[in-house]
Amino acid sequence: xxxxxxxxxxxxxxxxxxxxxxxxxxxxxxxxxxxxxxxxxxxxxxxxxxxxxxxxxxxxxxxxxxxxxxxxxxxxxxxxxxxxxxxxxxxxxxxxxxxxxxxxxxxxxxxxxxxxxxxxxxxxxxxxxxxxxxxxxxxxxxxxxxxxxxxxxxxxxxxxxxxxxxxxxxxxxxxxxxxxxxxxxxxxxxxxxxxxxxxxxxxxxxxxxxxxxxxxxxxxxxxxxxxxxxxxxxxxxxxxxxxxxxxxxxxxxxxxxxxxxxxxxxxxxxxxxxxxxxxxxxxxxxxxxxxxxxxxxxxxxxxxxxxxxxxxxxxxxxxxxxxxxxxxxxxxxxxxxxxxxxxxxxxxxxxxxxxxxxxxxxxxxxxxxxxxxxxxxxxxxxxxxxxxxxxxxxxxxxxxxxxxxxxxxxxxxxxxxxxxxxxxxxxxxxxxxxxxxxxxxxxxxxxxxxxxxxxxxxxxxxx
Amino acid sequence: xxxxxxxxxxxxxxxxxxxxxxxxxxxxxxxxxxxxxxxxxxxxxxxxxxxxxxxxxxxxxxxxxxxxxxxxxxxxxxxxxxxxxxxxxxxxxxxxxxxxxxxxxxxxxxxxxxxxxxxxxxxxxxxxxxxxxxxxxxxxxxxxxxxxxxxxxxxxxxxxxxxxxxxxxxxxxxxxxxxxxxxxxxxxxxxxxxxxxxxxxxxxxxxxxxxxxxxxxxxxxxxxxxxxxxxxxxxxxxxxxxxxxxxxxxxxxxxxxxxxxxxxxxxxxxxx
Numbered sequence: 001x002x003x004x005x006x007x008x009x010x011x012x013x014x015x016x017x018x019x020x021x022x023x024x025x026x027x028x029x030x031x032x033x034x035x036x037x038x039x040x041x042x043x044x045x046x047x048x049x050x051x052x053x054x055x056x057x058x059x060x061x062x063x064x065x066x067x068x069x070x071x072x073x074x075x076x077x078x079x080x081x082x083x084x085x086x087x088x089x090x091x092x093x094x095x096x097x098x099x100x101x102x103x104x105x106x107x108x109x110x111x112x113x114x115x116x117x118x119x120x121x122x123x124x125x126x127x128x129x130x131x132x133x134x135x136x137x138x139x140x141x142x143x144x145x146x147x148x149x150x151x152x153x154x155x156x157x158x159x160x161x162x163x164x165x166x167x168x169x170x171x172x173x174x175x176x177x178x179x180x181x182x183x184x185x186x187x188x189x190x191x192x193x194x195x196x197x198x199x200x201x202x203x204x205x206x207x208x209x210x211x212x213x214x215x216x217x218x219x220x221x222x223x224x225x226x227x228x229x230x231x232x233x234x235x236x237x238x239x240x241x242x243x244x245x246x247x248x249x250x251x252x253x254x255x256x257x258x259x260x261x262x263x264x265x266x267x268x269x270x271x272x273x274x275x276x277x278x279x280x281x282x283x284x285x286x287x288x289x290x291x292x293x294x295x296x297x298x299x300x301x302x303x304x305x306x307x308x309x310x311x312x313x314x315x316x317x318x319x320x321x322x323x324x325x326x327x328x329x330x331x332x333x334x335x336x337x338x339x340x341x342x343x344x345x346x347x348x349x350x351x352x353x354x355x356x357x358x359x360x361x362x363x364x365x366x367x368x369x370x371x372x373x374x375x376x377x378x379x380x381x382x383x384x385x386x387x388x389x390x391x392x393x394x395x396x397x398x399x400x401x402x403x404x405x406x407x408x409x410x411x412x413x414x415x416x417x418x419x420x421x422x423x424x425x426x427x428x429x430x431x432x433x434x435x436x437x438x439x440x441x442x443x444x445x446x447x448x449x450x451x452x453x454x455x456x457x458x459x460x461x462x463x
Numbered sequence: 464x465x466x467x468x469x470x471x472x473x474x475x476x477x478x479x480x481x482x483x484x485x486x487x488x489x490x491x492x493x494x495x496x497x498x499x500x501x502x503x504x505x506x507x508x509x510x511x512x513x514x515x516x517x518x519x520x521x522x523x524x525x526x527x528x529x530x531x532x533x534x535x536x537x538x539x540x541x542x543x544x545x546x547x548x549x550x551x552x553x554x555x556x557x558x559x560x561x562x563x564x565x566x567x568x569x570x571x572x573x574x575x576x577x578x579x580x581x582x583x584x585x586x587x588x589x590x591x592x593x594x595x596x597x598x599x600x601x602x603x604x605x606x607x608x609x610x611x612x613x614x615x616x617x618x619x620x621x622x623x624x625x626x627x628x629x630x631x632x633x634x635x636x637x638x639x640x641x642x643x644x645x646x647x648x649x650x651x652x653x654x655x656x657x658x659x660x661x662x663x664x665x666x667x668x669x670x671x672x673x674x675x676x677x678x679x680x681x682x683x684x685x686x687x688x689x690x691x692x693x694x695x696x697x698x699x700x701x702x703x704x705x706x707x708x709x710x711x712x713x714x715x716x717x718x719x720x721x722x723x724x725x726x727x728x729x730x731x732x733x734x735x
Contacts, residue, residue: 030551033551034551034552034553034554164486165486166484166486167485170483170484171727171728172483172484172728172729173483173484173486174484174728175483175728175729175730175731176477176480176481176483176484176486176488177484177486177488178730179477179480179488179730180475180477180480180486180488180489183475183476183477184495209727209728209731212731213730213731216730216731217730333648334550334551335550335551335552335553338550338551368648369509369512369513369515369516369648369649369650369651369654370516370550370588370648370649374509375505375506375509396486397486397487397488397490398486398487398488398490398497398501398505399487399505400486400487400505400508400651400652402484402485402486402487402650402651402652405648405649405650405651405653406650407509407651410497412490412492412495412496412497415492415495415496416495416496418495419494419495447492447495449473449476450476451476451477455477455730456476458729458730458732459477459479459480459729461729461732462479462480462729463479
């Protein structure tokens with residue numbers, strides 16, 4: 001006998017279990033349809049939301065969508081749940097939790113105190129009955145600040161990852177894109193290269209180069225080569241200068257196994273990076289990427305909808321006190337997020353759920369050429385996310401990643417949103433931009449037209 | 464195209480770095496935004512990439528060209544009836560529709576004398592890739608596979624296809640090995656990139672770990688003859704070692720080539 005049901009005008013909708021209720025309450029998206037778990041009609045979808053809204057939040061502590069015995073992510077969620085923090089909202093239904101989040105009682109301090117008391121399933125559930133404006137308003141009230149060589153996530157600021165990828169990891173090619181990004185005021189979240197090769201020698205070569213550039217030009221930022229955690233651990237063992245340990249993560253144990261990781265391995269990676277003591281203003285040393293659909297694509301979703309799986313990845317992330325976490329929202333393709341509308345909604349859900357759970361969320365606002373999306377969709381999502389207080393976005397030269405073959409936000413895009421919303425870079429990085437002469441002294445965010453002297457000297461030899 | 468001198472566009476002072484990367488650097492700015500020319504260049508590249516995804520493979524033209532060369536050729540479809548379904552249902556793109564299965568069954572080899580290899584020309588995510596690269600590749604490849612050493616299945620053209628459709632085709636034809644030439648996901652600067660996936664003894668449910676891939680075959684990418692040599696090497700190895708996938712890959716990759724790359728660059732060579 002199903003425990004979850006709702007009647008609309010005499011028609012009874014039944015939902016077999018909690019994960020089925022969550023899946024059918026989810027806004028329409030191709031990945032849940034591919035998995036065969038989406039609502040069969042628009043009315044069933046709203047009936048599921050009505051049933052979900054009446055559910056006590058505490059239900060999610062008693063019934064888990066993926067069994068405790070089968071999944072270490074579920075065990076992490078349940079074992080580390082903070083009941084004291086949860087007490088503030090433990091009496092509420094999902095529907096009244098939305099009302100509370102929107103109320104003045106839910107201010108920055110209250111939301112920060114609540115975060116360890118929330119499970120990913122609670123965050124996912126309430127997001128499913130929220131509109132875009134709700135996702136923005138509540139996320140805007142959440143503040144998650146992290147630090148390594150600069151401070152990310154402060155009010156009125158938005159950072160950028162400088163993503164200088166090259167098809168063959170050519171150091172001069174990577175350096176050329178780094179110059180492009182720095183001259184446009186980008187790179188405070190991280191200078192982060194996706195290597196074409198997972199070879200530890202290539203990775204080490206890139207790490208040494210990034211370290212030397214940051215040291216020579218005294219840039220208050222951190223570097224990362226986004227390779228598998230085991231490769232980074234090996235590089236650290238060989239003496240490579242590692243600031244941040246990167247890893248793609250997902251919300252189920254089996255999906256993480258597909259990535260070749262588990263919680264113990266992530267802990268090992270974090271310990272290795274902490275042992276180097278390379279941070280100057282903080283010691284957040286992890287960088288995670290996520291994205292809706294990764295569990296389904298690994299056939300490791302246990303019948304749980306892709307947005308709930310994604311929220312569970314944030315429980316994995318927060319365990320390891322990351323500097324940066326971003327959803328790569330449009331990268332996975334149209335079989336999971338079909339068009340601009342689905343990508344937009346997913347990006348805002350991911351940002352909201354991450355922030356609510358206390359994760360320093362950024363977003364790779366992006367799309368592939370086989371998705372029904374274009375630059376207009378990305379402009380809209382960037383503007384919405386920046387309004388919601390996103391910690392950082394990507395900066396790719398001209399939006400065109402020539403290694404990964406997808407389109408993300410550009411350095412120009414970052415300057416657009418800074419101008420429209422008055423958002424500034426991380427304070428330490430902003431000071432450097434002024435000191436070295438990339439920003440005009442005194443004026444907010446105005447670029448100079450000439451190359452600053454250190455870079456002018458570096459380029460002079462090329463003639 | 465250079466902007467005229469009286470333009471409001473502010474040029475970037477590091478344009479000479481373009482020699483180091485195909486990335487869209489030093490685009491200049493209008494205020495802090497993308498200048499008109501760069502914006503339109505991007506839109507053209509995106510339009511071409513999208514056209515590559517949605518352009519239907521001209522199967523009749525391809526058939527005629529292959530027949531003219533004396534090849535036996537047949538056309539099949541996946542279970543995905545149209546492009547929109549194909550993009551959202553990768554599972555349907557991995558299996559044959561029933562009509563195609565019957566067509567292929569009529570062409571299949573006897574159980575005790577299977578084909579050595581089946582070549583498939585598959586639209587994948589870019590029909591442009593097949594239209595521009597498949598014939599030149601086959602012209603280079605097929606002379607490397609003389610009879611009787613290689614017993615070739617009839618050539619198969621496949622539409623609305625994923626890589627794993629090749630498994631279904633090979634099983635139906637009774638082929639011991641399948642090489643599927645397939646249009647790769649178009650990048651902004653590479654709308655016509657061809658990939659080849661080789662699988663030894665393909666079965667329904669074969670995973671990507673059991674395949675070898677040769678990627679980025681196109682005029683500006685991997686050379687046709689180099690690709691044909693690589694595939695021939697892989698096919699010979701697959702047949703003699705009775706396997707394909709990760710364990711073959713190690714022998715063909717040469718990470719040492721990358722190690723030769725200098726660890727330094729213009730940002731670090733000079734004194735500040």
